[in-house]
Amino acid sequence: MGILHSYRAAVTWTGAGTAGTASYTSYSRDHEIVLAGKPPLLGSADPAFRGDPTRYNPEELLVAALSQCHLLWFLHLAANAGVVVLGYHDDASGTMRVAAAGAGQFTEVVLRPQLTVQGEVSEQSIAELHARAGEHCFITRSVNFPVRVEQGTISRV
Known part of the structure; x- marks a missing residue:
């Protein structure tokens, strides 16, 4: 245990x-x-x-938690792999379906990280780090819907 x-x-x-x-x-x-x-x-x-649009709601906090968790694992794994990440921005989104009776659930969350990395790092290496981050993220591992990563732009400096 x-x-x-x-x-x-x-x-x-x-x-x-x-x-x-x-x-x-x-x-x-x-x-x-x-x-x-x-x-x-x-x-x-x-x-x-019937909520207040100026306040946080649980659905957007769930999407944010998934994005944060992925970010933190990605940075950890990148550091271990010798990949120097200088910038990371994610435009995450989630889709929720509500049934006629009022109950509902998320059907997926999509993460769209855009990176700035130092030096030459292959897109394949970045994709592998994202895959491993998804395998390790505590929040992703706890939900019953897919969390997909659409690899965004990678800027190199």
């Missing part, structure tokens, strides 16, 4: 107003996410589900 790590998040609903959940439209979806020692994240539902 491997080493266990624990994570905690305190989530407090702040949108009760004066009526609470008296009806589907009577309450705000606003909430606050607090992680020890960090500034709070202001959360809500996606605007399609």
Whole structure:
């Protein structure tokens, strides 16, 4: 058995107003996410589900978590392989399907990393590092939908 790590998040609903959940439209979806020692994240539902578009929603945070996890593993593996990465930008996106009854799930997330690397590094080497990052990313390994990487541009300096 491997080493266990624990994570905690305190989530407090702040949108009760004066009526609470008296009806589907009577309450705000606003909430606050607090992680020890960090500034709070202001959360809500996606605007399609009556949420505040100026706040983070769980669906976009899931896409961001997958992108972050891939980034961190890619950088780790690149450093171990002697590949010097000077820049990394990802335009990640996720697709979620909602059924008629209201339940839904993600069908895929696509990562589109664009890199700046030092020296001559083959696209094949970069692709292999992305594949290995996907195999190691804790979040990717925990979801039940595909997380694809569309290798973006690679700038060399």
